[in-house]
Amino acid sequence: MKVTLRIWRQHDGASLGRMISYDVEGISGDMSFLEMLDVLNERLTVTGEEPVAFDHDCREGICGMCSLAIDGVAHGPEGLTTTCQLYMRHFSDGDIIDVEPWHAESFPVVRDLIVDRSALDRIIQAGGYISAPTGAAPDAAANLVPKKAADRAFDAATCIGCGACVAACPNGSAMLFTGAKATHLGALPQGQPERNARALALVNAHDAEGFGGCTQIGECTAVCPVGIPLDMISRLNADVLSALGDSGI
């Protein structure tokens, strides 16, 4: 099949970007979206043009590196799917596909389709961990965790930190990411001692990075490749409000 790509090209953060069209032929439906971009880049390299820069790593949907807004939707048209796991069979011959980086002020463009998502790392640094002395692995049954809490924590921990939530949010908010971190650690007994301090630290770091607030629209959870539910934002809201009401944090 043949598709026409309109790709955002931007040399670096200081220069202006614009959409440039490329026709890509000989695409198989079994190629992933990134493999289709590889085909384009091989051609561009052969003809001496600058290949399109895009982020990718595992190509298995687990690392969170791939990050494309395809036709204006983070990770493209398929639900619960990362860009690397999106296959060309979901497009039709002759389609015009818009490919852009994830636009948000807190995600500056590095080059073409690559954005700097280290703002999310700094939120983790502020409170996305538990403070525990390391040493020998503790006894498996030393800390009993109710099944429901373990499941909830695991669901939250599946967040791969790709930033699709920010890319999709009309407010440019990273509250789904932040809520997943607060829920992940807040659901477990190991996370309880610092739960209040963590909620405040996470939200303060989130706002300091320039992300917008959450208006509960739900675009984030709709594009999230691992399906982090919207209620994890509400969990974080509850933790922040109860931390503010608790004098002894």
Place this chain on the structure above:
Amino acid sequence: MVHSSDNAYSGVMVINKGVGARTAALRSSVVLHAGMAVSGLIMVLFLLAHMYGNLKIFEGRQAFDGYSAFLRVVGEPLLPRSGALWIVRVVLLLSVFVHIYAAFTLWHRSRAATRGKGAWRYESAKNRRGVQRSYSSFTMRWGGILIGLFVIYHILNLTADYIAPGGASSSPYQRMINSFSIWWVVLSYVVALIALGFHLRHGVWSAFASLGANTSVARRRVLNGAATVVAALIVVGFLIPPLVIWVGWVR
């Protein structure tokens, strides 16, 4: 960030519990949204009571005007005349102020986070309205401004009796009859109420979610359903009196 000075074990990372954390969090988007939620819910409770009062139009002039007079003496002799009314008015004014202040602050932050373009920051013209978002959710801000302007018009019209297209009157019942006998007054109320309905459809749901009440996927459905019911109840309840007056069933 990591502060090694205030930890119990040397060399262990602990979350910063500095005094600044609480002060900063008080200005966070989470707290502003909680302020919007509480002030919004106070106004929803007022709207329900207001709607109930309006429906007394069916009991006739005496009952309606009597209810209006009662609102001025309720609480006497503990409160002075109109005391209870003014307490409600002050609470509502504070709610309006908090609601608008939080809305504009959050709007500003949202624009700053998206270079002023919100959901329109992508070149692609496809999916500009997202993949699932409701009409209500993206009309909250301009809808809110419309409702704010309507409230000013409405108070000048039926409360202050200053804008009286159908003729001023000391009787609240007569003021309603006079105003709603004019087609464009009815139309202006219908438009404002539809805007209010959309605002409440997303507003009631998001108020509860902002306060932490959205605890699961099932609860999200329940809260959205409840918001739709509240919005529909308020729109229909408020629309009945103007429409029945306009068609002449109540005169």
